Amino acid sequence: MTRRAGLLLLALLLTACTEGDTAQTARPPATTAPAPATAPPTSTTTALPAATVAGCPAVPARAQPDPARPKYMLRADVHPVEGTVDGQLKVVFTPDLDTDRLVFRLWPNGPKSGPAAASLETGPVTIGDRPVTSTLDDATTLVVRSGGTFRAGRPLEVAMTWQLRMSGPANDRVSKNGDSMRLGSFFPILPWEPGVGWATDAAVGGFAESSTAPTADFDLTVVLPDGFNVLASGAPDPARPGHFIAAGMRDVALSVGRFDTVSAVAMAPQPVQVTVGVQKGVVDTETPKAYLDRVVASLEDFGKRFGPYPWPAFTMAITPELGGGIEYPGHVMQGQNTFGVTSHEVGHQWFYGLVGNDQGRDPWLDEGLATWAAARFEGRLDRVKARVIPPAVRHRVGEPMSFWADKSQLYDDGVYTQGAQALAALGDPALVDCALRVYVAVNAYRIARQPDLVRAAAAVFPDAAATLASYGVKG
Ligand SMILES: [Zn+2]
Incomplete structure (x- = not known):
């Protein structure tokens, strides 16, 4: 979710407002029918082709849901x-x-x-x-x-x-x-x-x-x-x-x-x-x-x-x-x-929806990663990286909700922004995306933990464990 109701967000929203289109009409009817309602989850049964970015390994085939799921x-x-x-x-x-x-x-x-x-x-x-x-x-x-x-x-x-x-x-x-x-x-x-x-x-x-x-x-x-x-x-x-x-x-x-x-x-x-x-x-x-x-x-x-x-x-x-x-x-x-x-x-459709996490134990796994996803999409990664994290929560990104319960004013910086900063510290943003693609493929339909993310990052960045640990990621 987002709890960014502060001035930063307000500024973003006001900027975004000018981009609105006044047309209320729907797009033309879809030319491609959606998949049948009874279709199983999208499956990728063969390894995805390696991304073109240099240094990105072949991404494994996406894990499939447990056949014995509820x-x-x-x-x-x-x-x-x-x-x-x-x-x-x-x-x-x-x-x-x-x-x-x-x-x-x-x-x-x-x-x-x-x-x-x-x-x-x-x-x-x-x-x-x-x-x-x-x-x-x-x-x-x-x-x-x-x-x-x-x-x-x-x-x-x-x-x-x-x-x-x-x-x-x-x-x-x-x-x-x-x-x-x-x-x-x-x-x-x-x-x-x-x-x-x-x-x-x-x-x-x-x-x-x-x-x-x-x-x-x-x-x-x-x-x-x-x-x-x-x-x-x-x-x-x-x-x-x-x-x-x-x-x-x-x-x-x-x-x-x-x-x-x-x-x-x-x-x-x-x-x-x-x-x-x-x-x-x-x-x-x-x-x-x-x-x-x-x-x-x-x-x-x-x-x-x-x-x-x-x-x-x-x-x-x-x-x-x-x-x-x-x-x-x-x-x-x-x-x-x-x-x-x-x-x-x-x-969050990828980070919380597809790759689940315990939002009580590992809130940064969905919030930090969703913040990363959006920051690159919106072209505001530099602003996210430049944000100064308050000392009280610096190096604590991996803490559970019990830690944040009495720090609600520091939660956005400590989890959302610091989470994206931890990923940015790994290196080339295109390779960070590659690491997240590995993380998604390996952990799809499962409840991931912080060591799962560290492992995926280490497949791309040899020093990932130390880099992430310096932000408080619990590997
Ligand atoms: Zn969120």
């Missing part, structure tokens, strides 16, 4: 006027380690920087139609037990109903703003890290409420009253209106409202159906078309630099009362007048 059936009956969502969740989950419990995170119940605006409650839980015990360890952590051990490799079909209530607007990922709603990190989700177990980091308000979730497949059904639209993660299923297929995604999110939408196809490098919607009545100095063009251009740039965008569709919704952007796989939420953060949020 399969979610998620239904959301959305009531925008009432500010409620009635949900049903069924997930087939196959742990790869024995475990004595199942955990679901209920992120809307986490601490908020502003007034509490949402709550998520769950109904009785079943496993294979058999009722089981569920308890709240804390407001965001639902624990399910059967009295025995859930064995590695044995699929479990877990089901529950849930209800989300929103009381009003919040500068956050779950919010109701008049006729529009943001629904991010809004349903019970399994925080399983394959090979490790349950991720139960404490919720840290206002920072990183989506934390760890494994790559999964989602069959998402959204039911809306007449007159409302939805922009969501995943590809709309043409055979089933209101259904979205989100294959190989760590999470899904959606925005509901009365949107003016524009669409185009990005070549990143496969065709990606891009749709941008702006809530009607939002007073905005840019138009949907300006955001659309920036999304398409950044998707295409990042597809070249970091490897293909992995899904057939991307959507962005602009809704009120949000100071920046919030990323989800295949869907980005932005507030009004946030043109300047668009490429940063698109960068």
Whole structure:
């Protein structure tokens, strides 16, 4: 996400505003159809050709999603006027380690920087139609037990109903703003890290409420009253209106409202159906078309630099009362007048979306890398490099959210800017992109850790470990 609501961003936004196009019309209809909704995640089964930049090694074939990944059936009956969502969740989950419990995170119940605006409650839980015990360890952590051990490799079909209530607007990922709603990190989700177990980091308000979730497949059904639209993660299923297929995604999110939408196809490098919607009545100095063009251009740039965008569709919704952007796989939420953060949020499609990370443990892995991606795209790398990092957080880029929780004023410099500076210190920016392309290929659909990035960088820069360590990267 972006939390850069300061003067620097304001300056960027004001500059960007002059680039807006007043035309509200959509681009001509796409000439290339998006991939079928049922397509699996984009696969690269052979090694990518070596990038042309000297010193960039052949990039390995992109890793593929775990065949035993969770399969979610998620239904959301959305009531925008009432500010409620009635949900049903069924997930087939196959742990790869024995475990004595199942955990679901209920992120809307986490601490908020502003007034509490949402709550998520769950109904009785079943496993294979058999009722089981569920308890709240804390407001965001639902624990399910059967009295025995859930064995590695044995699929479990877990089901529950849930209800989300929103009381009003919040500068956050779950919010109701008049006729529009943001629904991010809004349903019970399994925080399983394959090979490790349950991720139960404490919720840290206002920072990183989506934390760890494994790559999964989602069959998402959204039911809306007449007159409302939805922009969501995943590809709309043409055979089933209101259904979205989100294959190989760590999470899904959606925005509901009365949107003016524009669409185009990005070549990143496969065709990606891009749709941008702006809530009607939002007073905005840019138009949907300006955001659309920036999304398409950044998707295409990042597809070249970091490897293909992995899904057939991307959507962005602009809704009120949000100071920046919030990323989800295949869907980005932005507030009004946030043109300047668009490429940063698109960068998260690779760094957080495709290559996952625990946002509580390793926040710089997505924020620092998205900042790098956008800085080169926007031609502002020199400005990022010149920024002076406050001494209190210098050399601490690799710290977890528990470190940053009482340093919110230093978080942008310490994690976003310093993260991009650490990458810049490696050497030639084109070779840094090469290293990130290796990182993406090796860690796609997985939850990466800081040593994974150090290893990828060391494949290109022999002294990468020492360089990154001097910024506080934990190799
Ligand atoms: Zn971000």
